[in-house]
Amino acid sequence: MSATTLTTDIQDRVMVITLNRPDRLNAFTLGMMHEMIAAIDEADADDDVRAVIVTGAGRGFCAGVDLDDDDAFTAAKPDSMSKDPEVWADPTNRDMGGVLTLRLFNSLKPLIAAVNGPSVGIGATMQLPMDIRIASEKARFGFVFARRGIVPEAASSWFLPRLVGMSQALEWAISGRVFDADEALRGGLVRSVHAPGDLLDEAHRIASEIAANTAPVSVALTRQMMWRMAGAEHPMMAHRIDSRAIAARGSSGDAAEGVASFLEKRPAQFPDRVSADMPGFFPWWQEPPWA
Numbered sequence: 001m002s003a004t005t006l007t008t009d010i011q012d013r014v015m016v017i018t019l020n021r022p023d024r025l026n027a028f029t030l031g032m033m034h035e036m037i038a039a040i041d042e043a044d045a046d047d048d049v050r051a052v053i054v055t056g057a058g059r060g061f062c063a064g065v066d067l068d069d070d071d072a073f074t075a076a077k078p079d080s081m082s083k084d085p086e087v088w089a090d091p092t093n094r095d096m097g098g099v100l101t102l103r104l105f106n107s108l109k110p111l112i113a114a115v116n117g118p119s120v121g122i123g124a125t126m127q128l129p130m131d132i133r134i135a136s137e138k139a140r141f142g143f144v145f146a147r148r149g150i151v152p153e154a155a156s157s158w159f160l161p162r163l164v165g166m167s168q169a170l171e172w173a174i175s176g177r178v179f180d181a182d183e184a185l186r187g188g189l190v191r192s193v194h195a196p197g198d199l200l201d202e203a204h205r206i207a208s209e210i211a212a213n214t215a216p217v218s219v220a221l222t223r224q225m226m227w228r229m230a231g232a233e234h235p236m237m238a239h240r241i242d243s244r245a246i247a248a249r250g251s252s253g254d255a256a257e258g259v260a261s262f263l264e265k266r267p268a269q270f271p272d273r274v275s276a277d278m279p280g281f282f283p284w285w286q287e288p289p290w291a
Helices: 030-043 085-089 096-105 155-162 164-175 181-186 195-213 217-231 235-250 255-264
Strands: 004-010 014-019 049-058 113-115 118-120 131-138 138-142 176-178 192-194
Touching: 004 030, 014 195, 030 049, 030 096, 049 195, 113 195, 131 181, 131 195, 138 217, 155 164, 176 181, 176 192, 181 192, 192 195, 217 235, 235 255
Parallel strands: 014 049, 049 113, 113 131, 118 138, 131 192
Antiparallel strands: 004 014, 138 176
């Protein structure tokens, strides 16, 4: 794909998306939002892509919204005291971080954040719908919104408490302070912390393990099952989807190959593809409207 705010590279069945505005610490723009969504669309459509890594060029991951970008806040600013529901239902009031994270939430490929440096504001919240987050020792995180007179965005009020628990999420969000990679590890935000030179190697190791050993349709289903059940009202909701998925997958060529390869002690060669072989009940949800 042709892009100006990021680069993409596909090797060994792994797409690497590198946010590429190093002179601005990869600060986020409306153009970057569109280009990240396009990259995820490309990954989902390409059966040769089995996992996606997101990282930053230079010394930063993403320093938040670029406040010098004229398009950074494109929504019309309504009267904050308005009681008119149509004012607040106006789609131009959608926050662009949320548009991105909802697309990441719907990804059919596993997403790995390799956080190489400072990541604040949208730089931190864009990571939350990614499935695995690892950090460099030089990474810094900040949900700094309250210190800027605004509030957390990018649907992070849904994602962050589910990842780290309510108390930790509130401490970071209402203090707005910047914290280091070790605190992110202790708080459950990241899986592991690595020397800067080892970060991408570890991200590739994780991605390669997925690519080499798992059925892509099963991975796509598993990812959606886990994330969507995070908000389910009762385990029966999960049981219904589990039962459909087990029935569909159990009769698939992937399941036959999975058993045969295990018994024959050889690597599996799963035949099914995300582009053509998702089960008939997928998707089992209706995407909620904006308003």
